[in-house]
Amino acid sequence: MEIRERIIEEATRQFLQYGIRNVTMDGIAEALGMSKRTVYEAFKDKSALVHQCIEILSQKHKCRNDEICSASQNVIETIFLYMQEGIKAMNAINPVFFRDMEKLYPKTWENLRKNNEKEGFNLSVELLQKGIKEGFFRSEINIPIVAKLFLEQMNLLADEKVFPRDEYNYTDVFQNLTINFMRGISTKNGIELIDTMLVK
Amino acid sequence: MEIRERIIEEATRQFLQYGIRNVTMDGIAEALGMSKRTVYEAFKDKSALVHQCIEILSQKHKCRNDEICSASQNVIETIFLYMQEGIKAMNAINPVFFRDMEKLYPKTWENLRKNNEKEGFNLSVELLQKGIKEGFFRSEINIPIVAKLFLEQMNLLADEKVFPRDEYNYTDVFQNLTINFMRGISTKNGIELIDTMLVK
Numbered sequence: 316m317e318i319r320e321r322i323i324e325e326a327t328r329q330f331l332q333y334g335i336r337n338v339t340m341d342g343i344a345e346a347l348g349m350s351k352r353t354v355y356e357a358f359k360d361k362s363a364l365v366h367q368c369i370e371i372l373s374q375k376h377k378c379r380n381d382e383i384c385s386a387s388q389n390v391i392e393t394i395f396l397y398m399q400e401g402i403k404a405m406n407a408i409n410p411v412f413f414r415d416m417e418k419l420y421p422k423t424w425e426n427l428r429k430n431n432e433k434e435g436f437n438l439s440v441e442l443l444q445k446g447i448k449e450g451f452f453r454s455e456i457n458i459p460i461v462a463k464l465f466l467e468q469m470n471l472l473a474d475e476k477v478f479p480r481d482e483y484n485y486t487d488v489f490q491n492l493t494i495n496f497m498r499g500i501s502t503k504n505g506i507e508l509i510d511t512m513l514v515k
Numbered sequence: 516m517e518i519r520e521r522i523i524e525e526a527t528r529q530f531l532q533y534g535i536r537n538v539t540m541d542g543i544a545e546a547l548g549m550s551k552r553t554v555y556e557a558f559k560d561k562s563a564l565v566h567q568c569i570e571i572l573s574q575k576h577k578c579r580n581d582e583i584c585s586a587s588q589n590v591i592e593t594i595f596l597y598m599q600e601g602i603k604a605m606n607a608i609n610p611v612f613f614r615d616m617e618k619l620y621p622k623t624w625e626n627l628r629k630n631n632e633k634e635g636f637n638l639s640v641e642l643l644q645k646g647i648k649e650g651f652f653r654s655e656i657n658i659p660i661v662a663k664l665f666l667e668q669m670n671l672l673a674d675e676k677v678f679p680r681d682e683y684n685y686t687d688v689f690q691n692l693t694i695n696f697m698r699g700i701s702t703k704n705g706i707e708l709i710d711t712m713l714v715k
Binding site: 456457460461463464467468471477478483487488491492494495496497498499500501506 | 656657660661663664667668671677678683687688691692694695696697698699700701706
């Protein structure tokens with residue numbers, strides 16, 4: 316692996332685990348057994364490193380989404396896989412990371428949020444259309460409204476003020492939200508498939 | 516009807532229709548064919564009048580909720596009736612009213628919001644428990660999480676930034692949200708009842 320890649324990998328791991336403020340270029344160099352100079356030659360400062368890590372994370376996230384989409388048999392399975400990925404990711408990320416991003420890099424964070432929202436909306440519309448075609452979702456749902464409602468619920472989920480992690484079990488909230496939401500728009504066949512997958 | 520009551524009725528009608536800033540004590544007096552002095556004898560200023568109107572509105576709202584609860588045959592019917600009431604109310608209220616309240620009376624607005632949230636949560640928990648007992652809602656749902664999710668969705672609905680009224684048909688959003696949410700937590704019997712009520 317190239318030096319840049321190794322630094323990005325280690326920095327991302329530390330940022331997600333400890334937040335951004337708590338991580339230093341020194342600490343990253345030390346964890347990798349590199350000199351501080353090597354790290355600074357690859358990235359001129361922490362801000363440049365943070366931006367690169369976010370960029371790579373977004374790319375990986377997109378690739379993973381595509382992988383899930385093509386690996387699953389039907390739309391219900393796709394959403395279950397997304398849910399499992401989401402729960403895993405959110406449980407692995409220290410909420411301090413999100414707070415630091417918002418505070419320290421408000422512009423990057425806002426762009427990321429807007430981008431995710433746009434892509435999330437398009438993906439949701441696609442999944443809803445696919446689900447209707449497959450006979451698992453009811454054809455009478457209003458696709459743009461349902462897609463928007465789903466996205467907004469996902470935002471709620473990530474909002475520490477709405478569901479503080481010390482009060483709510485994140486996995487329970489995520490599952491209650493996603494499963495109930497899916498059942499709500501499903502046909503009889505869809506609900507049967509959901510129930511089968513829940514038993515698994 | 517007493518003078519105070521007549522003033523409150525007319526003021527409430529004007530506030531909800533035009534917002535608060537756009538309504539004057541003069542205008543209220545004129546609409547009622549009263550002298551300005553009579554209005555000021557009943558309420559020392561517009562702020563006092565606004566607070567009294569909000570108080571009465573809240574009381575009426577609570578009474579109406581109780582009425583609906585006791586008039587309906589089962590929990591699904593109760594929620595349908597709430598939904599119809601909600602749609603009617605929101606379509607009748609000018610969004611400017613909410614914006615004015617938030618801007619001009621932030622403390623009153625915040626108290627009202629907090630109170631509504633607490634009462635809404637308790638009411639939701641009650642309805643969920645009742646629905647499970649009646650066999651219409653699935654017994655495995657996590658009641659506090661589902662109640663909280665429902666309330667938060669209702670807040671989204673009222674948020675002009677999330678669902679701007681010039682872009683979204685309020686009735687469609689409300690119906691998609693409530694019907695899908697109810698179906699999502701329902702048993703087979705519950706879903707059948709919802710479908711029957713939708714045909715009506």
